[in-house]
Amino acid sequence: MLTPETLTRHELVGLAARVxxxxxxxxxxxxxxxxxxxxxxxxxxxxxxxxxxxxxERATRVATVPKAGTTFEFTLPTEAGDASAGEVVTVEGRRLVARPARRTEKSGDSKWR
Incomplete structure (x- = not known):
């Protein structure tokens, strides 16, 4: 289950995010x-x-944002599945710097784990 404490160990694709x-x-x-x-x-x-x-009509555009040196806010999906209405979690990007598959496997003493 995706919680503020486990966010850095989960898949980020699909989450609402803000720099x-x-x-x-x-x-x-x-x-x-x-x-x-x-x-x-x-x-x-x-x-x-x-x-x-x-x-x-609006066009979509993908912004490539470096993880290191950036602080992100992610909105966790609600139990009803609404990806833009849940709890907002702030994460320092340096905690996310890793290959996605490796990052989701790591454990450590971070307060986010």
Whole structure:
């Protein structure tokens, strides 16, 4: 079960995320759904860019955000499955730097584990 304590050991793809703080001010307040994860980055899909196609239609764009030097807020899904209405958990990106498969297997003395 995904809880604030176990978040860093779970799959992040599919979670709602927001860049809360970071070394690069251009990345602040990027928010959307995590669609990709590598050892050092998260891909966050945002639907906030005007597409220019038809009125009211938005294009999606994936922002690649480095994990190290960034603080993220993840919204945990509710029991009803709503991925954008649950508890908000703040995580320092340096705690996420690892290959996703290895990170989900690790254990340690972190307060998030």
């Amino acid at each position: 809360r703080a970071g070394d690069n001010p251009d990345l602040l307040d990027i928010e959307g759904r995590v669609v990709a994860e590598t050892t050092n980055t998260l891909g966050i899909e945002r639907g906030d860019q005007p597409s220019g196609r038809t009125a009211g």
